[in-house]
Amino acid sequence: MACEFCATALMGLHRNLEAAEIVGQVAAARRDSDSGEALTNYVHGDGRAARNYQRLHRALTIMTAEWGMGISPRRITVSTVGWYQ
Numbered sequence: 001m002a003c004e005f006c007a008t009a010l011m012g013l014h015r016n017l018e019a020a021e022i023v024g025q026v027a028a029a030r031r032d033s034d035s036g037e038a039l040t041n042y043v044h045g046d047g048r049a050a051r052n053y054q055r056l057h058r059a060l061t062i063m064t065a066e067w068g069m070g071i072s073p074r075r076i077t078v079s080t081v082g083w084y085q
Helices: 019-031 049-064
Strands: 042-047 076-080
Touching: 019 049, 049 076
Parallel strands: 042 076
Antiparallel strands: none
16 A cells, blocks of 8 residues: 555565465464463554455454354454555
């Protein structure tokens, strides 16, 4: 999205993540938490969520499903910028 105020935008976009990669990042963060405390809130906030909606939706389904990670939807925030086709 090339937002000038966002540090993530400075990295540029190389490709969109697959749903499994998004879920894998959450699993890795839970596993590798330095504090030893359980993570309680999750933010997907690189601004490009609307451009990768189908994969993000699938990842959120896995994250919130009882058969998946069982994370409460109230604990997940999706932050994005406006985008219109």
